[in-house]
Amino acid sequence: MAGKSTEKLALVIVIVAALMTVASIGAARDKISPEEWLDKMSVAVKTVNFEGTVIRSQDGDVQPLRVVHKKIDGVVNERIVVQEGNGLEVIRIGDEVHCILPDQKSVLVEQWENASTLFATLPDGTIEPGAQYDVLILDRDQRVAGRSVVKLAIRPNDGYRFEHRFWLDQQTGFPLRTELIDQNGDIVDQLKFADIRIDAEIAARSLEPSMSLVDFTWYKSPGKREREEIQTDWVSDTLPAGFKAVSTRKQLLEGSESAVTHIVFGDGMASVSVFISEIEETGMSKSTRRGSSNSFSTNVDGYRVTAVGEVPAVTVELIASSMRLR
Amino acid sequence: MNDTIRMQISAFIDGELPDNESELLLRRLSQDAELRRVVARYMEIGRNMRQEAELPRMAQLRHRIAEELGAEPRTEEIVSTRLGNRYFKPLAGIAVAASVAILAIVGLQQTNAPTAEAEAVADSSTYTQPPADSRLDEMFRLHDASGSVGNNSMLTEFVTLEINEEDLVKVEPQAEFVVSSESDEEEDDEETATETDEADLQAN
Numbered sequence: 001m002a003g004k005s006t007e008k009l010a011l012v013i014v015i016v017a018a019l020m021t022v023a024s025i026g027a028a029r030d031k032i033s034p035e036e037w038l039d040k041m042s043v044a045v046k047t048v049n050f051e052g053t054v055i056r057s058q059d060g061d062v063q064p065l066r067v068v069h070k071k072i073d074g075v076v077n078e079r080i081v082v083q084e085g086n087g088l089e090v091i092r093i094g095d096e097v098h099c100i101l102p103d104q105k106s107v108l109v110e111q112w113e114n115a116s117t118l119f120a121t122l123p124d125g126t127i128e129p130g131a132q133y134d135v136l137i138l139d140r141d142q143r144v145a146g147r148s149v150v151k152l153a154i155r156p157n158d159g160y161r162f163e164h165r166f167w168l169d170q171q172t173g174f175p176l177r178t179e180l181i182d183q184n185g186d187i188v189d190q191l192k193f194a195d196i197r198i199d200a201e202i203a204a205r206s207l208e209p210s211m212s213l214v215d216f217t218w219y220k221s222p223g224k225r226e227r228e229e230i231q232t233d234w235v236s237d238t239l240p241a242g243f244k245a246v247s248t249r250k251q252l253l254e255g256s257e258s259a260v261t262h263i264v265f266g267d268g269m270a271s272v273s274v275f276i277s278e279i280e281e282t283g284m285s286k287s288t289r290r291g292s293s294n295s296f297s298t299n300v301d302g303y304r305v306t307a308v309g310e311v312p313a314v315t316v317e318l319i320a321s322s323m324r325l326r
Numbered sequence: 327m328n329d330t331i332r333m334q335i336s337a338f339i340d341g342e343l344p345d346n347e348s349e350l351l352l353r354r355l356s357q358d359a360e361l362r363r364v365v366a367r368y369m370e371i372g373r374n375m376r377q378e379a380e381l382p383r384m385a386q387l388r389h390r391i392a393e394e395l396g397a398e399p400r401t402e403e404i405v406s407t408r409l410g411n412r413y414f415k416p417l418a419g420i421a422v423a424a425s426v427a428i429l430a431i432v433g434l435q436q437t438n439a440p441t442a443e444a445e446a447v448a449d450s451s452t453y454t455q456p457p458a459d460s461r462l463d464e465m466f467r468l469h470d471a472s473g474s475v476g477n478n479s480m481l482t483e484f485v486t487l488e489i490n491e492e493d494l495v496k497v498e499p500q501a502e503f504v505v506s507s508e509s510d511e512e513e514d515d516e517e518t519a520t521e522t523d524e525a526d527l528q529a530n
Contacts, residue, residue, distance in 0.1 A: 253464040295466065306462070
């Protein structure tokens with residue numbers, strides 16, 4: 001009897017210890033600040049290997065994609081397959097990308113220079129919480145794709161930018177769901193994983209085309225884009241707080257002989273492009289909206305100035321109208 | 327394939343083949359897919375050996391083959407009509423750049439794809455369907471490509487493809503991609519063949 005009692009006691013101790021460990025892990029997770037979660041996310045999107053199904057919704061369009069992502073010797077290897085429609089596949093090895101169009105029996109070869117295929121906009125590490133945006137934890141007990149997540153918001157403190165929401169995997173910090181919210185509280189863009197395997201074994205074959213390409217025709221666009229930075233005398237005299245110029249280039253618009261000056265302003269999360277050209281067109285000021293992007297064109301000192309960005313209409317109007325020649 | 331052809335290819339790649347022989351070789355290349363694959367493989371090998379991102383001759387070869395094939399339609403298989411605004415699916419803050427690229431490609435083939443666009447004269451609250459504005463399209467495109475905070479250039483690349491449709495050139499598949507989708511057995515054979523070709527090339 002005494003032996004059984006001892007066993008029971010030992011079992012109870014083990015269970016209590018296990019519960020305490022679980023609780024302390026949970027408590028430790030609860031202590032992670034929103035900013036630390038953002039840092040964790042930044043690392044995760046660069047390091048996590050995964051295979052899963054992504055659903056993207058925008059303007060009522062829903063697009064399911066199968067995505068396999070694996071870093072091999074520091075090089076991003078990816079395969080993305082459209083799950084509906086024409087069966088398009090995108091194979092990426094580092095910067096080289098092959099887009100396979102099965103119904104056209106064609107392959108388009110392209111060079112892409114950025115590291116992230118899936119996430120086009122993530123915080124760039126220069127956000128100062130409490131300045132233009134607040135970073136908040138909204139919920140710690142949700143699940144996405146069968147995994148526990150913490151829900152974060154990057155919420156603007158003024159009407160010049162949109163709100164971003166992230167559902168981050170509790171274990172890795174990888175974003176399993178993202179939303180872009182406009183100033184009316186409407187979701188204008190959403191992406192979420194329906195299922196995902198993180199850091200699981202990924203077979204080499206799952207990164208290869210699913211079909212033989214032997215009789216496919218291969219195409220390449222020889223076009224090159226201008227990447228050189230230039231100096232400009234154009235400045236903005238009233239940028240919304242937190243925005244600053246991050247790049248300036250001369251670029252040719254298609255169908256136009258003369259180059260435009262292209263200045264990008266960013267606040268660490270949102271970015272706005274300003275294009276300045278000598279007037280080839282006359283006309284009044286004009287605003288345009290496409291999904292979550294807005295543009296505003298106006299005339300300044302004999303030049304046509306257009307601002308474009310994933311920001312509220314008021315922001316592109318303010319920035320375009322604020323441009324001045326020094 | 328006989329040694330003469332191998333030597334010709336090798337000389338052509340090195341820029342040492344006389345013009346008249348180059349023309350003959352190009353004509354033959356235009357009619358012989360297998361030969362084109364061999365050339366592409368040679369060039370790939372050379373590129374790997376030299377650790378070069380791109381062999382200068384590769385571009386020239388692409389160009390000349392494209393010229394040689396000039397009689398047949400070059401891009402109609404992919405792009406039959408210009409679609410203007412339909413490429414420009416809005417890119418929001420958290421965009422799946424990949425799917426944007428995919429939408430762009432789907433757009434290449436769906437001429438009746440709906441556009442999600444509205445335009446208004448400034449200070450007006452009423453949106454109306456706008457006329458096509460290619461300059462503005464181009465600006466949206468360049469903005470999407472310019473992202474300072476990690477924006478991906480996928481959309482841009484595909485729209486560039488559309489814009490340059492008349493300049494599109496046919497290129498040769500890279501052997502490893504073609505081979506990888508075949509059976510393992512064939513894969514082994516191809517690898518052996520590649521090694522043999524490499525040995526021949528070095529011997530030459």
